[in-house]
Amino acid sequence: MGIDPLVASLAAMPTVCRCVAILVTLSVAGCGSSKPGTDVGSTSVTQTVQQTTTGTRTSPHPASDTRRLQVHAVARDNPKKSAFGASARLSGPGTLQVLLRPSREQGTSAQRLTISRPNPQTMKLVTTPSGGGKAETSTVRLADESLKIDRLVYGCQLPPKTFCPLRRVSREGQRVTLTTKGGRLPVLLSVVIQRKTTDATARLAPLGPSSPGSPVTAVAQVTRLATKADEKGTPLAAEVRAGAGASVRVLVRAAKGSPADGALRIAVPRMSGQTIEVRAGGVASRPASTAKIVAFSGRLRVAQISYTCGLPPATFCPLKPVAQNGKRVVFRIPTPRVPVVLTFKLAAA
Numbered sequence: 001m002g003i004d005p006l007v008a009s010l011a012a013m014p015t016v017c018r019c020v021a022i023l024v025t026l027s028v029a030g031c032g033s034s035k036p037g038t039d040v041g042s043t044s045v046t047q048t049v050q051q052t053t054t055g056t057r058t059s060p061h062p063a064s065d066t067r068r069l070q071v072h073a074v075a076r077d078n079p080k081k082s083a084f085g086a087s088a089r090l091s092g093p094g095t096l097q098v099l100l101r102p103s104r105e106q107g108t109s110a111q112r113l114t115i116s117r118p119n120p121q122t123m124k125l126v127t128t129p130s131g132g133g134k135a136e137t138s139t140v141r142l143a144d145e146s147l148k149i150d151r152l153v154y155g156c157q158l159p160p161k162t163f164c165p166l167r168r169v170s171r172e173g174q175r176v177t178l179t180t181k182g183g184r185l186p187v188l189l190s191v192v193i194q195r196k197t198t199d200a201t202a203r204l205a206p207l208g209p210s211s212p213g214s215p216v217t218a219v220a221q222v223t224r225l226a227t228k229a230d231e232k233g234t235p236l237a238a239e240v241r242a243g244a245g246a247s248v249r250v251l252v253r254a255a256k257g258s259p260a261d262g263a264l265r266i267a268v269p270r271m272s273g274q275t276i277e278v279r280a281g282g283v284a285s286r287p288a289s290t291a292k293i294v295a296f297s298g299r300l301r302v303a304q305i306s307y308t309c310g311l312p313p314a315t316f317c318p319l320k321p322v323a324q325n326g327k328r329v330v331f332r333i334p335t336p337r338v339p340v341v342l343t344f345k346l347a348a349a
Contacts, residue, residue: 068111069127069136072097089141096123096140096191102184103129110182115191116175120145130179142193149176150194156317157306204337211259216335218254218264218281220291225249225343239292244300244348250291252280252340262335268342269328272301272349278342284330299349305329306343 070084075094109131123140168179226233281288323330
């Protein structure tokens with residue numbers, strides 16, 4: 001079976017192995033976008049607040065003042081680094097980073113961030129604490145009106161170090177509103193801006209008649225992500241070999257024509273073993289597909305599970321485990337119309 005461009009781009013996303021939230025590639029597919037011609041396309045948002053075993057870091061370019069809302073733009077053809085500030089300018093296609101800090105007055109209260117396009121060459125961002133307080137505004141000047149917001153993605157990680165930065169993502173015409181869950185960690189969002197946006201609905205897999213709760217047929221594939229020692233990684237396949245410390249990505253794609261409102265089951269073992277077998281689709285006793293991670297030597301375990309989400313309609317989130325114990329984590333997901341992508345950090349038993 002060939003690999004379509006969507007799957008290839010998902011598999012090529014950068015590793016998220018050391019992040020509490022996901023670092024998502026700027027070319028990630030399966031995220032919401034608008035039809036060409038709209039002022040605000042699908043916003044691409046990447047949660048990149050990182051928490052390693054030695055502490056938390058928010059960005060390689062820290063903010064320069066105490067504002068809650070700050071922005072920083074990097075053009076693709078001129079990747080010059082600059083500090084965060086109250087405003088930014090983007091000279092061409094590139095990435096807009098948005099730093100959203102917790103409110104000092106409101107502590108860990110949630111915040112609402114609105115991204116709008118008041119005129120062809122200006123993007124306006126406004127954040128307001130949910131518990132009340134002063135709103136802050138940032139503006140981004142765009143070189144020309146052909147530059148449009150293309151995609152939105154954000155990331156989460158499962159317990160014990162759960163961190164999912166957004167509680168709600170909504171869109172009304174040219175306005176995108178994001179609501180954070182609150183907390184003490186800042187949120188760093190990355191907005192991908194292109195001259196030509198894509199239609200997310202064209203990438204959604206067609207579904208069959210509604211059948212609530214019915215099992216979904218799916219195909220699971222796995223790839224070992226590239227590292228400094230292994231620059232290329234491996235292509236998507238039914239099986240991959242890996243060692244402790246590696247990061248692997250599992251991609252599960254529901255079959256075309258799967259029942260609408262069905263339930264896609266994905267089971268991830270938590271027990272260590274020479275082989276880690278991820279079961280996808282079907283039912284517990286008879287999965288539709290399996291993806292295997294085979295240890296180079298010894299035994300492996302899944303130390304961390306993280307995943308990416310996108311702005312509707314091209315998303316499979318929210319993703320909630322229905323069972324989590326010493327043996328496995330089991331997800332039951334309403335029939336997704338885009339591939340489900342999970343990233344595992346592996347450790348020795």
